[in-house]
Amino acid sequence: MTSVFQGRSLLAEKDFTRGEIEYLIDFSIHLKDLKKRGIAHRYLEGKNIALLFEKNSTRTRAAFTVAANDLGASPEYLGKNDIQLGKKESVEDTAKVLGSMFDGIEFRGFSQEVVEGLAKYSGVPVWNGLTDEWHPTQMIADFMTIKENFGYLEGINLVYVGDGRNNMANSLLVTGAILGVNVCICAPEELFPTQEVVDYANKFAKESGSKLLITADVEKGVKGANVLYTDVWVSMGEEDKFEERVNLLKPYQINMDMIKKTGTKDDELIVLHCLPAFHDTETEYGKMVEKDFGITEMEITDEAFRSKYGRQFEEAENRMHSIKAIMAATLGNLFIPYVK
Ligand code: CP
Ligand code: NVA
Secondary structure (H helix, E strand, O other), X not given: OOOOOOOOOEOOHHHOOHHHHHHHHHHHHHHHHHHHOOOOOOOOOOOEEEEEEOOOOOHHHHHXXXXXXXXXXXXXXXXXXXXXXXXXXXXXXXXXXXXXXXXXXXXXXXXXXXXXXXXXXXXXXXXXXXOOOOOHHHHHHHXXXXXXXXXXXXXXXXXXXXOOOOHHHHHHHHHHHHHOOEEEEEOOHHHOOOHHHHHHHXXXXXXXXXXXXXXXXXXXXXXXXXXXXXXXXXXXXXHHHHHHHHHHHHHHOEOHHHHHHHOOOHHHOEEEEOOOOOOOOOOHHHHHHHHHHOOOOOOEOHHHHOOOOEOHHHHHHHHHHHHHHHHHHHHOOOOOOOOO
């Protein structure tokens, strides 16, 4: 009997049911436990995994590499300048070649169409390691981290503050809506999510009972938050937008004042960030922003980042356990009982 996951690609969260996403979260928690106890889980022995990266990455690349090794598979990194994709060879041709040699393909890049094309033509599972539109593998780690901290997901209030139309905002809004998590996107109107994304989220929210709110009002938005989430103000590929974003997003910075504004009890609030984060001037961009705009912290202050609320490094570790679950479920020929 093959499971509902066998041979599937993970391109966008909207293609998966609530039960399937919940299964992947719980399987990630299980695999984390096996790893901590030193119990082998080599479900992909002998498989070969291609890791395609058009954009930079620390966590996603490291997570796919370690997860593949732990599962007994061999990962191969194929960076933007290493292969012919895009410059000399089409997505279709590249997909056919890679699919004839590799058993699974991860792709991180700009266009959602490319990752969809790889899935269409390769004949093997393709995992979206981030595009301009979605970051689905991050979602399994994020909601896993929330579940580990609170013990449940339904009814949790997640508030995302910052650039409301980037991949992270899109993915959190839609995944939260699927899972019955209440999601508020708190952003300036210029950076509200597109109608298309809001429509997807509303459709899922109707089924799950999740309450959604898109607002520019910080006081209203953050009130009652259990999870305060933010992301960089300028995503990869938008590096000419620092001035615009600094001006628009300053009021949406996570700081201790915003944490106070939630009004949430201490043990009912956590702060998440997919990372990398600009919480000090220890980076080239951090220094550039200090010089050009006179601020030493962007989307989150160093104090809030290092506070007792911060769970961003647990979240980062969970990228590895969750990517392992995604690869094992879709490629591992595992016995998985019926999942709705
Ligand atoms: N969160 C995340 O995707 O990190 P990387 O860009 O380092 O992979
Ligand atoms: N929105 C960010 C996410 C990084 C993990 C970006 O696309 O750069």
